[in-house]
Amino acid sequence: MRKVEHIGIAVYSLEKAVPLYSRLLNTPCYKQEAVDSEQVQTAFFQQGDTKIELLEATGEASTIRRFLDKKGEGIHHIAFDVEDIYAEMERLRSEGFTLLNETPKPGADNKLICFVHPKDSHGVLIELCQEIR
Numbered sequence: 001m002r003k004v005e006h007i008g009i010a011v012y013s014l015e016k017a018v019p020l021y022s023r024l025l026n027t028p029c030y031k032q033e034a035v036d037s038e039q040v041q042t043a044f045f046q047q048g049d050t051k052i053e054l055l056e057a058t059g060e061a062s063t064i065r066r067f068l069d070k071k072g073e074g075i076h077h078i079a080f081d082v083e084d085i086y087a088e089m090e091r092l093r094s095e096g097f098t099l100l101n102e103t104p105k106p107g108a109d110n111k112l113i114c115f116v117h118p119k120d121s122h123g124v125l126i127e128l129c130q131e132i133r
């Protein structure tokens, strides 16, 4: 894993959170993108060589909705940038980690993504991201 690609933060409303984070970080949101397969709307802020990803649920079946209902707003996941997500998934499987998807799936910001179950990482949801080249 090469670096922290982004930190995912679950929020109730991007309409409220985007201006707040823009003031907090002193930088504009560079992209908002819906990912229907995850039932989320995302908003990205570049911070050096990493990003903040704000996530709002767009459907009742959204995992973000479930997280917000259970835990409220806050850090949802840490995403790491990988060179080859297929090889990394294979390595993690061989190390005994539980992956939440069989194959990489399309994420936001032109990425292929997968997730490791938080039960295998001391309570932190870990995402792997590979740039779609």
Ligand SMILES: CC[C@H](C(=O)O)C(=O)SCCNC(=O)CCNC(=O)[C@H](O)C(C)(C)COP(=O)(O)OP(=O)(O)OC[C@H]1O[C@@H](n2cnc3c(N)ncnc32)[C@H](O)[C@@H]1OP(=O)(O)O
Pocket (backbone or CB within 6 Å): 008, 035, 038, 040, 042, 053, 055, 063, 064, 066, 067, 070, 075, 076, 077, 079, 100, 106, 107, 108, 109, 111, 113, 115, 117, 118, 119, 123, 124, 125, 127
């Ligand atoms: C749009 C793409 C974007 C990108 O970067 O490209 C994204 O980042 S999408 C982000 C949203 N998508 C996901 O999170 C997909 C992976 N997540 C899941 O599959 C689920 O959220 C899962 C399996 C982690 C939990 O789902 P489940 O239905 O099992 O929910 P529970 O509330 O029953 O949780 C079980 C257990 O896990 C703990 N939990 C849940 N979410 C998190 C979390 N974000 N961080 C840490 N722990 C989490 C929860 O507290 C339960 O623990 P327990 O001790 O049993 O109470």
Ligand SMILES: [Co+2]
Pocket (backbone or CB within 6 Å): 006, 008, 053, 077, 079, 127
């Ligand atoms: Co993410």
